[in-house]
Amino acid sequence: MPIKPAAGKTFEYTVPVVVVGAGAAGMTAALAARDGGAEVLLLERDHTPRGSTAMSQGNIAAAGTKSQKAAGVDDSGDRFADDIIKLTRGETDAELARVFANASGRTVDWLTETHHIPLAVDMDWGAKLGHSRSRIHATPRKTGTELVSCLLNACETAGVDLITDAHVVDVFADGDGTVRGVRFERPDGSDEEVGCGALILTTCGFGANREMIREFIPDMADAIYHGHEGNEGDGIQWGMELGAATADMTAFQGLGALAEPARVLIHYIVILDGGIVVNINGERFTDESTDISGMGRKVTAQPEHYVWFIFDQKRQDFVMKYEEHKEAMEVGAVRKAETTEELAQITKMPLETLEKTLADVVAMQNGTGKDKHGRDFANETPLQGPPWYVVKSVGALFHTQGGLVIDGNAQVQRIDGTPLPNLFAAGGTARSTSGPSDWGYIPAAGLFTATTQGRLAGVAAARLTTAAEQSAAAE
Numbered sequence: 001m002p003i004k005p006a007a008g009k010t011f012e013y014t015v016p017v018v019v020v021g022a023g024a025a026g027m028t029a030a031l032a033a034r035d036g037g038a039e040v041l042l043l044e045r046d047h048t049p050r051g052s053t054a055m056s057q058g059n060i061a062a063a064g065t066k067s068q069k070a071a072g073v074d075d076s077g078d079r080f081a082d083d084i085i086k087l088t089r090g091e092t093d094a095e096l097a098r099v100f101a102n103a104s105g106r107t108v109d110w111l112t113e114t115h116h117i118p119l120a121v122d123m124d125w126g127a128k129l130g131h132s133r134s135r136i137h138a139t140p141r142k143t144g145t146e147l148v149s150c151l152l153n154a155c156e157t158a159g160v161d162l163i164t165d166a167h168v169v170d171v172f173a174d175g176d177g178t179v180r181g182v183r184f185e186r187p188d189g190s191d192e193e194v195g196c197g198a199l200i201l202t203t204c205g206f207g208a209n210r211e212m213i214r215e216f217i218p219d220m221a222d223a224i225y226h227g228h229e230g231n232e233g234d235g236i237q238w239g240m241e242l243g244a245a246t247a248d249m250t251a252f253q254g255l256g257a258l259a260e261p262a263r264v265l266i267h268y269i270v271i272l273d274g275g276i277v278v279n280i281n282g283e284r285f286t287d288e289s290t291d292i293s294g295m296g297r298k299v300t301a302q303p304e305h306y307v308w309f310i311f312d313q314k315r316q317d318f319v320m321k322y323e324e325h326k327e328a329m330e331v332g333a334v335r336k337a338e339t340t341e342e343l344a345q346i347t348k349m350p351l352e353t354l355e356k357t358l359a360d361v362v363a364m365q366n367g368t369g370k371d372k373h374g375r376d377f378a379n380e381t382p383l384q385g386p387p388w389y390v391v392k393s394v395g396a397l398f399h400t401q402g403g404l405v406i407d408g409n410a411q412v413q414r415i416d417g418t419p420l421p422n423l424f425a426a427g428g429t430a431r432s433t434s435g436p437s438d439w440g441y442i443p444a445a446g447l448f449t450a451t452t453q454g455r456l457a458g459v460a461a462a463r464l465t466t467a468a469e470q471s472a473a474a475e
């Protein structure tokens with residue numbers, strides 16, 4: 001991903017703000033830059049913008065939103081920041097976490113009110129997994145594809161110029177790191193160049209780049225990657241070449257909830273609400289209700305590298321309202337066992353151990369005994385089976401969380417702490433708020449940072465380029 005010298009270069013056309021990558025971060029950045037009065041060009045390598053955003057569940061963590069207030073949730077950016085700092089054991093940049101957490105509520109309100117994206121707090125999520133308040137927001141169908149459609153509509157309405165099938169391959173910059181333009185390739189082999197006043201990098205992380213995974217997260221080098229294939233780390237590499245600092249490159253979100261062999265995501269609410277995860281021996285091996293990001297590693301470490309999710313009719317009925325669970329049912333990822341014997345047959349687990357595991361869990365849910373793995377079963381409605389529902393599941397790396405170091409305006413910082421003059425980054429391209437590993441990922445942080453950092457980047461890039469235009473006009 002070489003940076004090419006801009007010296008002596010002229011561009012046929014120049015756009016004040018160029019954004020590379022049309023996922024949640026890129027589209028939000030483009031919207032904010034348009035709102036700030038800048039002309040914006042959004043370049044996307046795929047024929048249809050999807051990104052990891054479309055693969056996601058579309059959940060966005062945000063605090064202090066109008067939707068939360070209407071639902072009676074008393075929350076604030078500072079409370080959200082405290083939760084992030086606690087979950088990451090203080091190993092994230094606390095000041096930045098506070099800036100982004102405090103900007104998250106406004107981001108969701110702005111997307112809802114100004115850009116008519118119908119986001120509302122999902123009260124089913126509740127205060128769990130590090131969130132001390134209900135603060136997960138989603139569109140009505142609670143899917144990433146719906147979120148992408150809404151963002152695309154909003155970009156069109158706002159007058160964002162979007163070019164798809166535009167794979168950015170080169171960035172042109174001056175010696176001092178000022179970016180002057182980019183070159184992108186088209187599927188027919190042709191290419192185009194465009195100049196820019198500011199560049200916003202939103203190409204996501206490096207989950208699809210095996211070499212980078214091997215370098216930065218070597219113990220996940222052979223893990224399944226279940227994110228967008230376009231996330232090859234382009235933006236991070238350009239930033240690094242320009243002298244940007246990176247941080248938390250070892251961080252990622254892992255999940256142990258990928259149905260095998262269908263490779264569809266299983267909604268984790270089936271576990272949080274009382275279901276269990278067992279290995280092929282029919283034994284639980286961890287508190288599966290906490291640290292769901294860390295489950296990716298733990299599931300992969302089990303014998304034969306897969307596990308079984310088990311839940312009952314009540315959980316099955318509840319989760320059917322989620323599109324992804326309907327899809328899991330359609331592809332046959334979820335199987336029903338009318339008896340515990342049938343459950344043992346389907347899974348080839350030893351019946352005796354399985355019966356003991358289930359009986360122990362139900363006893364703990366009824367208030368008898370303590371879980372050796374530390375799960376607090378006391379407040380859960382006891383599992384009532386048979387029938388049982390069961391899913392074979394594997395662990396995977398979903399998206400990386402480290403990236404370019406940015407400031408509170410999403411402007412990329414050099415290793416010496418000074419800002420690169422006109423370079424911004426957001427979403428998977430920028431360092432997230434998850435700390436250095438997989439255990440610090442607070443649910444829905446991916447889209448929280450994508451949208452919030454995206455908005456901040458768009459606002460700042462528009463401010464920079466409109467100020468430059470005004471001073472050029474005054475001369």
Ligand SMILES: Cc1cc2nc3c(=O)[nH]c(=O)nc-3n(C[C@H](O)[C@H](O)[C@H](O)COP(=O)(O)OP(=O)(O)OC[C@H]3O[C@@H](n4cnc5c(N)ncnc54)[C@H](O)[C@@H]3O)c2cc1C
Pocket residue numbers: 020021022023024025026043044045046049050051052053054055056057058059060061166167168169202203204205226227228230231232234235265398399426427428429443444445446447448450
């Ligand atoms: C299965 C799954 C479920 C998830 N669920 C959630 C969830 O519910 N909530 C949550 O907060 N997070 C979730 N995440 C994480 C979340 O999806 C990401 O953190 C978020 O989508 C990142 O947004 P982004 O805009 O940075 O990247 P993306 O949405 O991946 O967009 C990046 C775009 O850049 C394009 N691109 C890359 N390189 C170039 C180039 N050189 N030139 C032009 N274009 C380029 C790509 O094609 C892509 O369209 C999930 C992730 C996965 C994989």
